[in-house]
Amino acid sequence: MSTEYDTTPTADPGIEAREAHWDRRANGFDTDFTQAPVREQVLDQISRQLPTEPCTALDAGTGSGRTMARLIQGLHPESDIVGCDLSPAMLHQARVHAPHKARGSLSFVYADLCALPFDDGGFDLVVSTFTLHHVPPTQQLAVLRELRRVLGEDGMLILADQVQPDPPLSVEAMRAAVAETFYPHLPHAEAVGLLSTYGEWPLTVGELTDLLEAAGFGCEVTDIHRIVAIATATPGHAHPRGRQ
Numbered sequence: 742m743s744t745e746y747d748t749t750p751t752a753d754p755g756i757e758a759r760e761a762h763w764d765r766r767a768n769g770f771d772t773d774f775t776q777a778p779v780r781e782q783v784l785d786q787i788s789r790q791l792p793t794e795p796c797t798a799l800d801a802g803t804g805s806g807r808t809m810a811r812l813i814q815g816l817h818p819e820s821d822i823v824g825c826d827l828s829p830a831m832l833h834q835a836r837v838h839a840p841h842k843a844r845g846s847l848s849f850v851y852a853d854l855c856a857l858p859f860d861d862g863g864f865d866l867v868v869s870t871f872t873l874h875h876v877p878p879t880q881q882l883a884v885l886r887e888l889r890r891v892l893g894e895d896g897m898l899i900l901a902d903q904v905q906p907d908p909p910l911s912v913e914a915m916r917a918a919v920a921e922t923f924y925p926h927l928p929h930a931e932a933v934g935l936l937s938t939y940g941e942w943p944l945t946v947g948e949l950t951d952l953l954e955a956a957g958f959g960c961e962v963t964d965i966h967r968i969v970a971i972a973t974a975t976p977g978h979a980h981p982r983g984r985q
C-alpha cells in the first residue's frame with residue numbers, strides 16, 4: 742500500500758486515476774474512515790440543520806453512504822434522496838448500506854461533480870461531506886457552481902470538509918493530523934497508508950468562504966476541529982471576483 746501523500750497543489754492525475762483510487766478504497770471504507778469521532782460530530786451537526794418538511798436532497802460524493810444514511814434517517818420520510826459519486830464501487834457500497842426507505846425515492850447516480858446530470862434548481866438540499874478537497878484546485882469552483890446550479894433558490898448547501906489550517910501545516914504535519922483525526926483507531930503507519938495516493942487539496946476556511954461566494958452562495962463557515970469545517974450556504978449574490 743502506498744504511503745505517498747501530498748497536501749500541496751499537484752497536477753491532477755486525471756479522473757480515471759481518481760476513480761480507480763476510490764474504487765480500491767470502497768470495500769474497507771465503512772470500517773476505517775467512517776469510524777472517527779469527528780465524522781459523527783459532523784453528521785450530528787448536519788442532522789440538526791436538516792429541513793423538517795419533505796424535500797429533494799442530493800448527497801454529492803456519497804462514498805459508502807454514511808452521510809446518506811443520516812439523510813434517510815433525518816429527513817422527512819417522503820423526501821427523495823439521490824447519492825452521486827464517480828466511483829462505481831463506492832456507489833455499490835452506498836446501495837448495500839442504505840437503510841430501508843419505505844416512502845419517497847432513493848437513487849444512486851454515477852457522476853462527476855464537475856458536470857452533474859441534474860436539472861437546474863432540482864434540489865432543496867445538497868449535502869457534501871469530505872469530498873471537495875479531493876477535487877483538483879482548478880475544478881473546485883466549477884464543482885461549487887454545479888452544486889449552486891442544481892440547488893433551488895430557497896435551497897441550502899451543507900458542505901463539510903477537511904481544511905488546511907491558516908497558516909498551513911507542512912506536508913508532514915498535515916499527514917499526521919489527517920491520520921490522527923480520521924483514523925484514530927489505527928496504528929499511525931496503517932492510517933497513513935490509507936491516505937490518498939494522488940494528493941489532496943484542502944482549502945483554508947477563508948479560501949472556502951471566498952470560493953463559495955464566488956460560486957454564488959452566501960455562507961457561514963465554522964471550523965469545528967483544527968482540520969475540519971462545516972459550511973452552511975444559501976443562494977446569494979455571486980462574488981464579483983472568482984479565485985480561479
Ligand SMILES: C[S@@+](CC[C@H](N)C(=O)[O-])C[C@H]1O[C@@H](n2cnc3c(N)ncnc32)[C@H](O)[C@@H]1O
Pocket residue numbers: 759763775801802803804805806807808825826827828831852853854855869870871872875876
Ligand atoms: C473521502 S470520500 C467521502 C465519502 C462520503 N461523503 C463520506 O463522508 O463518507 C470522497 C468521495 O468523493 C468521491 N469523489 C471525489 N471526487 C469526485 C468527483 N469529482 N465527482 C464525484 N465524486 C467524487 C469519491 O469517489 C469518494 O467516494
